[in-house]
Amino acid sequence: MTDFALDKPGKSRRPDLLAYATLSLISAFCAVPFFWVLLASLDGNAQLFLSWPREWTLNNYVRVFAEEDGARWVFNSLFVVGSATLLVMVLAGLGGYALSRTRAWWKQPFLYAILLIRVLPPTALVVPLYKILLTLNNIEGNLVRIFVGGDTARAIMRWIGFIDGYLGLILVLATMQLPLALWIMKTFFDGLPRDYEEAAVMDGATMLQRIRRVLIPLALPGLAAAGLFAFISAWGDFLLPLILLSSPELQTLPLGLFRAFLRVNTIDYGFLAALAFIYLMPAVIAFGFARRFLVQTFSGGVKG
Amino acid sequence: MINLRNVRKFYGALEVIKGVDITVEDGEFAVFVGPSGCGKSTLLRMIAGLEGIDEGDLILNGKRINDVPPDKRGIAMVFQSYALYPHMTVAENIGFSLSLKKVPVAEIKRQVGDVAEILQLTDYLDRRPAALSGGQRQRVAIGRAIIKKPSLILFDEPLSNLDSALRVQMRAELQRLHRELKATVVYVTHDQVEAMTMADRIVVLNKGTVAQAGHPMDLYHSPDNEFVATFIGSPKMNILPVTLSRPDAGKLRLENADGLAISLADGGANVAVGEAKLGIRPEHLKVSLGGQGDFSAEVVIVERLGVETYLAVGSPKDPIVVRAEGDLSIRPGDRVSLTVDLSACHLFDSNGLVIRRPQTL
Numbered sequence: 001m002t003d004f005a006l007d008k009p010g011k012s013r014r015p016d017l018l019a020y021a022t023l024s025l026i027s028a029f030c031a032v033p034f035f036w037v038l039l040a041s042l043d044g045n046a047q048l049f050l051s052w053p054r055e056w057t058l059n060n061y062v063r064v065f066a067e068e069d070g071a072r073w074v075f076n077s078l079f080v081v082g083s084a085t086l087l088v089m090v091l092a093g094l095g096g097y098a099l100s101r102t103r104a105w106w107k108q109p110f111l112y113a114i115l116l117i118r119v120l121p122p123t124a125l126v127v128p129l130y131k132i133l134l135t136l137n138n139i140e141g142n143l144v145r146i147f148v149g150g151d152t153a154r155a156i157m158r159w160i161g162f163i164d165g166y167l168g169l170i171l172v173l174a175t176m177q178l179p180l181a182l183w184i185m186k187t188f189f190d191g192l193p194r195d196y197e198e199a200a201v202m203d204g205a206t207m208l209q210r211i212r213r214v215l216i217p218l219a220l221p222g223l224a225a226a227g228l229f230a231f232i233s234a235w236g237d238f239l240l241p242l243i244l245l246s247s248p249e250l251q252t253l254p255l256g257l258f259r260a261f262l263r264v265n266t267i268d269y270g271f272l273a274a275l276a277f278i279y280l281m282p283a284v285i286a287f288g289f290a291r292r293f294l295v296q297t298f299s300g301g302v303k304g
Numbered sequence: 305m306i307n308l309r310n311v312r313k314f315y316g317a318l319e320v321i322k323g324v325d326i327t328v329e330d331g332e333f334a335v336f337v338g339p340s341g342c343g344k345s346t347l348l349r350m351i352a353g354l355e356g357i358d359e360g361d362l363i364l365n366g367k368r369i370n371d372v373p374p375d376k377r378g379i380a381m382v383f384q385s386y387a388l389y390p391h392m393t394v395a396e397n398i399g400f401s402l403s404l405k406k407v408p409v410a411e412i413k414r415q416v417g418d419v420a421e422i423l424q425l426t427d428y429l430d431r432r433p434a435a436l437s438g439g440q441r442q443r444v445a446i447g448r449a450i451i452k453k454p455s456l457i458l459f460d461e462p463l464s465n466l467d468s469a470l471r472v473q474m475r476a477e478l479q480r481l482h483r484e485l486k487a488t489v490v491y492v493t494h495d496q497v498e499a500m501t502m503a504d505r506i507v508v509l510n511k512g513t514v515a516q517a518g519h520p521m522d523l524y525h526s527p528d529n530e531f532v533a534t535f536i537g538s539p540k541m542n543i544l545p546v547t548l549s550r551p552d553a554g555k556l557r558l559e560n561a562d563g564l565a566i567s568l569a570d571g572g573a574n575v576a577v578g579e580a581k582l583g584i585r586p587e588h589l590k591v592s593l594g595g596q597g598d599f600s601a602e603v604v605i606v607e608r609l610g611v612e613t614y615l616a617v618g619s620p621k622d623p624i625v626v627r628a629e630g631d632l633s634i635r636p637g638d639r640v641s642l643t644v645d646l647s648a649c650h651l652f653d654s655n656g657l658v659i660r661r662p663q664t665l
Contacts, residue, residue, distance in 0.1 A: 193383075193385045193387065195383040195384065195385045195386075195387035196387045196389065198354050198381075198383065198387070199381070199383055199387035199448075200400075201354065201374050201375065202352060202353075202354075202374050202375060202379075202380065202381050203375060203400055203401035203404055203448075204374075204375030204376075204401060204404050204405065205375075205404050209404060213400075213404075214389060217389070217391040218389070218390070218391065220391075
């Protein structure tokens, strides 16, 4: 804030003060729920209303992992959402490049058509989606059972099944996130001069060298932005895991949270808050990592 | 030495390069110049190997290289945007082609050091391109080209992204580098001033064909056609529609609607009478207030620059531009007499091809 010294005293102070006051108010408004959840999660006797904990304890967190299957939920969520994000980044990187660099009459219609996936409410698609996945799952299950039987088949289907398996959820989550990521990457590559690649061609780089040493490093800000959006959006998805997963050992964090909330006896706010706080952390951390890439991507591509 | 022989390029049915013949000698600074869409960049990219050649031969040092991949041609290219990789340091950018060839790290370092010395980049080797000035970036781009020890360096409008002051400075620097490196250069630009100031040989391109090639001053003083005449030189050459007639045998008469009437000796050349165009550069018209002249016209615009004065005379829509030495106190609306320097003007037929200069007719 060194340029304050350049301002004429008295003249610009007041608007600055007003701006900071407003911003502080908005920040507080945004931060209070997080603070609330954090407080409640550390309270031995948390209630529905915000109160200063009388006894500080980590017991709520311990219970998430010791009494409940918390570690399993965290792993499931991270694995499913992480895999979906990785898949989105790879497909959006390659697809965005192709959509940006090729000339084809179907490009514009295609780009708008895939946005439709994003625009349609997932809830409306649940029934046909479930039907399709169920059919695929049955075919796949029958195929697996030709080679292995009983428990082994069930264990395999837990990983590669379309219903009540990791693969199905990963694919559906990735599909939901792919359109936006493709748009981000297509726009990103549009802003990336072809000169970079042609310079690499003149220098004798093979296709693989061009991708690894030139395109991926150049596309990293775009990929990070696309990946961030995919991760945060998929992390927050509740409906799809609810419908597609039924085995307790496949439960994800939002499902765990939901089920804990629905328990018949009294609601355990401390436990819920601890679980909610754990659920919040990865999204916040992901945002922290990708923030600088976001700014770079949306303020006009690569400068060099 | 690079030779283009009857080189053609088609985009579908559209012929964009229409049988071009160009020769650039070793050590020459050749500039391809022309308006946008004339095919100069396409031609450059064809030489680089980034575009295919549909017909004709591309010969570098006696070897036909039409089908040689870009990196095996011994040609380096400096791109319009410089295309410096933002994620690599200056040293990594310059040494990129060597590292792709798996040259040992120590050897890369030595060669990068040598190149950096020539280009005065030694202190910047660890910086990223984003931390360099425009001129330094251009030097890095040139460094990336010369480290390959190419027999030909191509430049694709490298100054077009710079502001005008920096452009003048870069022009001088490029000329200095060319002298020091003794490299053969093909340089593409749409700016005829760049072409005039830097080139040993200018190739003027128009609609996919070579309009004229030669030394800048040859193009300036004896253009082959109206296109080259008006493209080279600033402000551009005035083109006056005239009617040629032959009142007596051995005499030619030029007349136009503004009252211009010039008699010439028809020096035996078989000049066809009828419609023609007289080309006069602004500096080859002499202005006098009230005196005798070849024709007179009303002044429309006056631009007084002190050292020289530009007048636009005649019809406001399509004025004739006149350059006069020194500061003239002429105001719009004044009527001036103009004398044509017949030894320096050009006569074109209705197709825009030059008829020999009037002086020698």
